[in-house]
Amino acid sequence: MLNTISIIGLGYIGLPTATLFASRKMRVIGVDVSAYVVDTINQGNIHIVEPELDILVRAAVGAGYLRATMQTEPADVFVIAVPTPLTDEKKPDLSCIEAAAKSIAPVLAKGNLVILESTSPVGTTERLAAWLAEMRPDLTFPQHAGEASDIRIAYCPERVLPGRIVHELVENDRVIGGMTSKCSEAAVRLYQSFVKGECVVTAVRAAEMCKLAENSFRDTNIAFANELSMICDEQGIDVWELIRLANRHPRVNILQPGCGVGGHCIAVDPWFIVDSAPDSAKLIATARVVNDSKPEWVLRKVDQAIADLQKLGLTASDISIACFGLTFKPDIDDLRESPALHIVQKLAERHPGKIFAVEPNLESLPETLIDLRVRQMDTGVAVERASILVLLVDHAQFKLMSFKNNSDQRIIDTRGVWGKKHV
Numbered sequence: 001m002l003n004t005i006s007i008i009g010l011g012y013i014g015l016p017t018a019t020l021f022a023s024r025k026m027r028v029i030g031v032d033v034s035a036y037v038v039d040t041i042n043q044g045n046i047h048i049v050e051p052e053l054d055i056l057v058r059a060a061v062g063a064g065y066l067r068a069t070m071q072t073e074p075a076d077v078f079v080i081a082v083p084t085p086l087t088d089e090k091k092p093d094l095s096c097i098e099a100a101a102k103s104i105a106p107v108l109a110k111g112n113l114v115i116l117e118s119t120s121p122v123g124t125t126e127r128l129a130a131w132l133a134e135m136r137p138d139l140t141f142p143q144h145a146g147e148a149s150d151i152r153i154a155y156c157p158e159r160v161l162p163g164r165i166v167h168e169l170v171e172n173d174r175v176i177g178g179m180t181s182k183c184s185e186a187a188v189r190l191y192q193s194f195v196k197g198e199c200v201v202t203a204v205r206a207a208e209m210c211k212l213a214e215n216s217f218r219d220t221n222i223a224f225a226n227e228l229s230m231i232c233d234e235q236g237i238d239v240w241e242l243i244r245l246a247n248r249h250p251r252v253n254i255l256q257p258g259c260g261v262g263g264h265c266i267a268v269d270p271w272f273i274v275d276s277a278p279d280s281a282k283l284i285a286t287a288r289v290v291n292d293s294k295p296e297w298v299l300r301k302v303d304q305a306i307a308d309l310q311k312l313g314l315t316a317s318d319i320s321i322a323c324f325g326l327t328f329k330p331d332i333d334d335l336r337e338s339p340a341l342h343i344v345q346k347l348a349e350r351h352p353g354k355i356f357a358v359e360p361n362l363e364s365l366p367e368t369l370i371d372l373r374v375r376q377m378d379t380g381v382a383v384e385r386a387s388i389l390v391l392l393v394d395h396a397q398f399k400l401m402s403f404k405n406n407s408d409q410r411i412i413d414t415r416g417v418w419g420k421k422h423v
């Protein structure tokens with residue numbers, strides 16, 4: 001029986017996963033390097049914003065099934081859910097996984113199951129197994145002992161959407177890649193405790209690639225939409241109408257252009273493929289470049305709008321710019337890798353004191369914007385006062401608003417929600 005589960009890394013994936021195991025009355029020990037995170041959870045609170053999670057954490061901690069600590073303790077199962085960021089050279093940084101291996105190794109015991117959940121380049125689970133074997137020569141591992149190994153190891157990526165994590169953790173199918181069949185079987189039994197979706201077994205490297213392929217698929221398709229939006233702009237075609245028309249074809253489903261691709265998954269994971277197959281991953285690499293070029297393109301559109309207004313006789317000091325939306329996608333408060341935030345920062349550097357930001361999902365603006373003298377404003381005031389309106393994120397509030405802009409006002413709608421043409 002796998003009764004005690006240790007989750008290493010209590011972030012966006014680790015904490016909800018820990019909580020769902022705990023909700024099935026398993027003893028869960030959450031481990032995190034941050035004292036703040038550990039204290040917050042032990043008080044029954046959460047340090048991230050995710051619907052439903054606070055109630056589940058409070059219940060799990062209150063009932064004694066979930067406890068957080070900074071010190072790794074013995075357990076039956078170790079689930080590693082730590083970050084795997086990119087270095088400045090766009091190479092995967094596996095140092096958190098290595099640190100997790102170091103923290104698990106001393107407490108590892110015969111019969112333990114180790115699962116890697118972090119998004120990882122192909123081959124990482126085998127590296128994890130090698131690190132553990134090196135640190136614990138007294139135990140046997142699947143890479144040498146096969147099915148007879150003391151320790152079982154598997155890769156089980158998550159595929160949940162921020163904002164719907166609790167629901168999707170339960171409902172989505174899981175891909176599970178054990179280093180041996182017994183490793184896969186043990187992992188499937190574990191996840192079946194709360195996963196209602198199917199747990200599909202494959203090879204460990206295929207499971208790693210599957211996660212990367214999913215996010216690269218989305219990135220590539222968003223790049224297609226973003227490229228179309230720039231082409232249509234040049235040719236005077238309303239890209240939103242064009243996409244609606246094309247999507248009437250039964251086998252066409254073009255995604256939505258925007259001001260860029262943000263978050264810590266879709267804009268990151270394709271680089272793991274590019275890094276490991278630089279000569280073959282041409283389309284995947286180009287998609288990243290196209291999506292990363294979109295914020296600069298939006299900034300050029302703002303420059304054009306300023307030039308237009310100046311032609312009408314306005315001086316630089318007359319011109320103010322209201323930016324709608326800062327988060328990396330609609331209806332959340334998450335600013336990680338947000339192209340909208342990047343755009344507003346650049347505008348504020350270029351036009352100090354002239355930028356308003358409207359972000360209904362944040363109580364206050366991030367420090368970087370305050371330092372750059374960006375002013376937070378209500379929708380109505382911003383629409384009335386600004387000479388240029390830049391819609392960056394399609395928050396529900398922005399979709400619902402109706403306003404009459406004056407003829408001197410310029411609108412740059414990167415999401416097509418205000419029914420304007422071109423962008």
Ligand code: SAJ
Pocket residue numbers: 119158159160161162214215218222255256257258259260261262263264265266328329330
């Ligand atoms: N975006 C567009 N146009 C679109 C769709 C999205 O520009 O048509 C942009 C969004 O505005 C945002 C970015 O893409 O900036 C990513 O948003 P998202 O909602 O598509 O995805 P994430 O990053 O929140 O979550 C993704 C999901 N992966 C896929 O949909 C393939 C999620 O299922 C993964 O679990 C998650 O990455 C992850 O953890 O890897």
